Amino acid sequence: MGIAEPRTAAGRDGLAGVLAEPERTVVALDFDGTLAPIVPDPDRARALPGVAAALSALAPLVGAVVVVTGRPAAKAVEYGGLAGVPGLEHLTVLGHYGAERWEAGTGEVTAPEVHPGVAAVRAELPALLEREDAPAGTWIEDKDRALAVHTRRTPDPDAAVARLREPLAALAARHGLLVEPGRMVLELRPPGVDKGAALNGFLAGRVPGPVVYAGDDLGDLAAYAAVEKRRADGLPGLLVCSAPVTGEPPVRELADRADLVVPGPAGVVDLLTALAARIGGER
Secondary structure, X not given: OOOOOOOOHHHHHHHHHXXXXXXXXXXXXXXXXXXXXXXXXXXXXXXXXXXXXXXXXXXXXXXXXXXXXXXXXXHHHHHHOOOOOOOOOOOEEEEHHHOEEEEOOOOEEEOOOOOHHHHHHHHHHHHHHHHOOOOOOOEEEEOOOOEEEEOOOOOOHHHHHHHHHHHHHHHHHHOOOEEEEEOOEEEEEOOOOOHHHXXXXXXXXXXXXXXXXXXXXXXXXXXXXXXXXXHHOOOOEEEEEEEOOOOOOOOHHHHHHOOEEEEHHHHHHHHHHHHHHHHHHHO
């Protein structure tokens, strides 16, 4: 299986850079919607079969592989089946948008103290949803360092997001948090915590080189921006959009900026596998 040609000149340059300097390349990947299919209950999400094998084939051939997710790092490791996989001894998982860091070499998670506003919002959020007459099917996911209000199970998820966004933003602001929208979800989390900052922090300690980033939702736009900034500075980068395979259109803002759009996690696995085969064959 070959590597699909990126549709943009910057993407083609990015892919060429990866193939020319794999030892300096960082492959960064979102989890939900990118390595794991989106499911109604996030606690039931699991990495697509084939993810661990694809990553273990690719990781020894590139500079680093890092998973960048809004989930707690330990949950991404558990749901991804990423611990103890041969070839992934140097894998890093940046959870909570970089607030947590898990290293395969130690199996430990390091993190700063939780923002105090999270506890305050946790206490007030159920009453707010009741007061705002949130549609049936609205539910809260407690991520320890953030809280997500999901509308996927409501009769009209997009309308529910639009209805709840303003009151949730006001609640978050009172406690020093921000609201970040996603596909059928509103997440209340501390400021300055996003996938762009997480990716930049990870890259800051490395020799400059190519970056591949794959994501599927609005939360990945900050990481896209980080890669685009590097490209403006002359460093190759490849932006991949994992499109839904459920009949939903891809997130427009992400798809429009991507160099390559692939069909969901299966398409991401195919891309990682093809990259490993190409790089390994050229060594």
